Amino acid sequence: MDTKFKINDEIIVDSRSSSGHCRTPAYIRGKKGVIERICGRYPNPEEIALCKKDPKIVTLYRCRFKQMDVWDNYSGKASDTIELEIYEHWLNDA
Amino acid sequence: MDKNNLKMGPHDVGGEESLPIDTTDNDMTHWEKYANALRIVVSSKRIITLDELRYHTEALGAKYFEIGYFERNCLSLHNICIQKGIYDKELFQKIKSRKVSEFDVPIIDLPDVASINHIHDGKPHSHNVSDFQEDESGDGPPDYYFDTLAIAQIFIDQGLITNDDINLKIEQFDNVFPNRGKAVVAKAWYNNLFKEALIKDAKKAISDIGIELETFADIICMPQTDTVHHIVVCTLCSCYPRTLLGMPPSWYKSRSYRSRVVHEPREVLAEFGTIVPENKEIKVHDSNADMRYLILPPRPSNTEGLSEVELSKLVARDYLVGVRLPN
Known part of the structure; x- marks a missing residue:
């Protein structure tokens, strides 16, 4: 599968705002992480929610973030991580 | 940047300060x-x-x-x-x-207890009002x-x-989905080859033992280890591998759990009675899109010689979400 990002690539989640249905939580926007795995290609949920015919098929990635990079005052250990699934159109090169 | 500007709506709760979690599953x-x-x-x-x-x-x-x-x-x-x-x-x-x-059910006239006196096993017998109450809750449907x-x-x-x-x-x-995850985990405890296959490609491994999950979503299996503790949440709604584990517990859908696990996992785990050692990494999985997660707990100690069926009785749902560990 030809994808824009490869495993271990560094990425930054786009920090734009959104309207309508979207699967990119606010807390992860603008955060830097790495590609953990490529999940496959899925219809864009932002379009399915609006009943669009033939929604665009987009690549979904699992991204890993250091908790210290996500929360300003993270009280846990430096090694703690969080992983989320982010669609390609929400990812930028780091 | 002010995060509140990015918040998509009331459902987007990850990272909010919130109340303690009611860890009972109603x-x-x-x-x-x-x-x-x-x-x-x-x-x-x-x-x-x-x-x-x-x-x-x-x-x-x-x-x-x-x-x-x-x-x-x-x-x-x-x-x-x-x-x-x-x-x-x-x-x-x-x-x-x-x-x-x-749905309007007519009110039934309950018998007058004072007027009931009959014989049981040759002895006179009477009743209390409570013997005739219709049900225990009394609440009708919403x-x-x-x-x-x-x-x-x-x-x-x-x-x-x-x-x-x-x-x-x-x-x-009620009767099928909740047992599937338990059977799968018991098999993984029992059979190392199946465990490896499950971690490699959970949906395929589960399908290969004859369980069709009837879902478009992929399943990712994460094994708990001595160095990493995994825990699952869906901050945006309540994504959960329903056809593998049944309905998510009430706390999984609660605002408190969804808000807090992502930014204070150790504190949340402690509320479930799970103390994670300082030197262990905690990995939170926000199940926010098309994947679903199964956490594979370690096989409990002193279970050598148990059959797969006996092992399946030791599998608790909470292990499979990562909020608790077997002994």
């Missing part, structure tokens, strides 16, 4: 099971998609946290049907009124149950679904 009432089954039937038949339902649930605004989880689902389903012209308000009210009237019944009836009348579809789904959620 059993579902019949109307909750019915509402859940209807939603699953409607979305699995692609009459209305899950993302449409989510979109309309999120659009409820302030009402989102004022009403309960299943009432939210019911209201968003209704709003979509009106918007799409599947039915109009007039038809809905007509069917709903019928459902309400069908109004949204009749909404749900009316929506289902309209779908049935239009030939889109059947009563059997709903009943089958209720039965599967």
Whole structure:
């Protein structure tokens, strides 16, 4: 599968705002992480929610973030991580 | 950047400060099971998609946290049907009124206990008032149950679904789905080759032992290890591998759990009685899109020689979400 990002690539989640249905939580926007795995290609949920015919098929990635990079005052250990699934159109090169 | 500007709506709770978690799992009432089954039937038949339902649930605004989880689902389903012209308000009210009237159960005159004196085993015998009370709760169904019944009836009348579809789904959620995850984990404890296959490609490994999960989503299996503790949440709604584990527990759907796990996992785990050592990494999985997660707990100690069936009785649902560990 030809994808824009490869495993271990560094990425930054786009920090734009959104309207309508979207699967990119606010807390992860603008955060830097790495590609953990490529999940496959899925219809864009932002379009399915609006009943669009033939929604665009987009690549979904699992991204890993250091908790210290996500929360300003993270009280846990430096090694703690969080992983989320982010669609390609929400990812930028780091 | 101010995060509040990016917040998509009331549902986008990851990172919020919130209250302690009520870690008890309250059993579902019949109307909750019915509402859940209807939603699953409607979305699995692609009459209305899950993302449409989510979109309309999120659009409820302030009402989102004022009403309960299943009432939210019911209201968003209704709003979509009106918007799409599947039915109009007039038809809905007509069917709903019928459902309400069908439910009116006449009040039964309870017997006068003082007048009952009969013989049991040759001895005179009397009764207390409590012997004749009808049920233990006394609470009738909430109004949204009749909404749900009316929506289902309209779908049935239009030939889109059947009563059997709903009943089958209720039965599967009660008796089939919750046992699948337990069987899978017991097999992984019992058989190392299966465990490896499960970690490599969970959906395929589960399908290879004859369990069809009837879901588009992929399953990712994460094994708990001596160095990493895994825990799962869905901060945006309540994504959960339902056809593998059954319904998510009530705390999984709660605002507190969804808000807090992502930014204070150690504190949340401690509320479940799980103390994670300082030197262990905690990895939180926000199940926010198309993947679903199964956490594989370590096999409990002193279980050598147990059969797969015996092992499956030691598997608790909470292990499979990562909030608790076996001994």
